Amino acid sequence: MTEKQIYWSRKRDELVTAIKQLGFPRELGDQIAKQLGSPKAMDRMLAYIYNVKPRTAELIVDEMLAICSDIDTWHKKKSAEEANAKYNEILYYGLETDDEENY
Template sequence: MADNPEDLKQQIIGLVEEKGFPGELGALAADSLGSEHAMLRMIGWLRNSQPRRAEDIADEMLAICEDRDNWRRKKESEFYQQKYNRYLWDMKK
């Protein structure tokens, strides 16, 4: 399996079309996901699900984006907490 973004986007489009929805929906979902990891998650979901409505695909794409954003916020928070802890440690010296 190729992991470059354009190939992943084409896979999403193809899977969305296989499910009976327009390729434009797949392109929009792939563009919105943003990262290769998120695209791979969407591909996995599309392979293992039977969405009945276009909204099902959009909902899953939004859930994946929310997970990605939560992870990003968590890592940012950990980074700044570490800096703050270092600051407090240095103040004690």
């Protein structure tokens, strides 16, 4: 396993353990970790669990959905910024095509 895989595995195990300590089944922790997908997202969920200590599975799932939504929004924002930068580059420099030489 690579270092990244080991780090991801440790974060997943930490999240699963934290959820189990709240009295929920391991399977819930496994699914939450799978949906979050990254150690940074799992850190956000762990901070929520340690600070709030949710009493229902619904609260845990709701927070997981909120984190996933934030990540999705961030990805869309970055994609839009990249597209905007390319568009501005085209406006500034124009389209450099071979067809322009024929005119």
